Amino acid sequence: MHPDFRAREQSYYGDIRAKYAGALDQFGDDLRSIFTPKGRQALRYRHMLEGLEFSSVLDFGCGTGLLKSYLDSTAPNVRYTGVDIVEGFVSLCQKKFAGTEFKHIRGVDDVPGGHDVVLIAGTFNMVPEGWSEGEYRDFVFDTLAALFDKANRYLVFDFLSEQVDYRQPTAFHPSYGDVARFISTRLSKRFEILQHYMPFEAAARAYKDQTITPGVYVFEDADA
Ligand SMILES: C[S@@+](CC[C@H](N)C(=O)[O-])C[C@H]1O[C@@H](n2cnc3c(N)ncnc32)[C@H](O)[C@@H]1O
Numbered sequence: 223m224h225p226d227f228r229a230r231e232q233s234y235y236g237d238i239r240a241k242y243a244g245a246l247d248q249f250g251d252d253l254r255s256i257f258t259p260k261g262r263q264a265l266r267y268r269h270m271l272e273g274l275e276f277s278s279v280l281d282f283g284c285g286t287g288l289l290k291s292y293l294d295s296t297a298p299n300v301r302y303t304g305v306d307i308v309e310g311f312v313s314l315c316q317k318k319f320a321g322t323e324f325k326h327i328r329g330v331d332d333v334p335g336g337h338d339v340v341l342i343a344g345t346f347n348m349v350p351e352g353w354s355e356g357e358y359r360d361f362v363f364d365t366l367a368a369l370f371d372k373a374n375r376y377l378v379f380d381f382l383s384e385q386v387d388y389r390q391p392t393a394f395h396p397s398y399g400d401v402a403r404f405i406s407t408r409l410s411k412r413f414e415i416l417q418h419y420m421p422f423e424a425a426a427r428a429y430k431d432q433t434i435t436p437g438v439y440v441f442e443d444a445d446a
Pocket of ligand 1 (some may be wrong): 238258263282288306307
């Protein structure tokens with residue numbers, strides 16, 4: 223982890239939180255508040271979660287709670303917890319989904335552990351004002367590493383692809399190589415990069431279980 227990680231975290235939160243909180247004030251419970259006017263969340267979640275075995279999910283950057291709605295209709299027995307740095311999103315979700323845990327966090331240290339999947343959708347795609355892309359990439363990877371430690375089974379996150387024909391000026395498009403190297407050196411030798419469900423976005427899934435069947439050299443549960 224970068225020695226200045228905590229200071230960077232606060233600088234990042236100041237800029238990004240203000241952007242989302244401003245949009246939420248303006249648009250309320252609407253896709254425009256989470257800067258995803260096209261929606262498509264259900265399709266993302268379906269592919270990000272497909273084939274994984276889990277009974278609990280931590281939604282990092284829960285926004286308006288669209289993952290909670292998706293799970294209610296597809297996997298109602300899954301235990302869900304949503305966290306966000308914007309207080310307004312957390313109170314909105316608490317009203318929408320009474321009895322479900324939503325938590326306002328000030329940093330990654332506030333994120334509760336104990337969930338099979340930690341899922342991060344649409345959350346790390348905007349380089350904050352005054353940051354270089356490299357600084358932001360290091361910050362994102364440090365945050366993802368801390369979140370991987372909190373997951374029981376999988377860390378799943380999406381990102382903007384490098385192979386695109388248009389980039390917004392502050393958008394963050396990490397290279398596949400950087401993502402793969404980061405995961406394989408800092409998280410797990412067992413991972414997937416998914417680039418089959420949308421042309422301009424990708425997702426990665428890192429597995430905690432890396433148990434290998436001795437002598438055969440396959441991941442144990444892949445051999446079942
Ligand atoms: C584009 S929205 C996506 C919301 C939701 N995940 C979805 O799929 O619709 C990004 C959300 O992440 C939150 N966010 C951004 N950076 C964050 C961070 N470091 N920790 C927690 N939440 C963060 C924002 O406040 C916003 O609610």
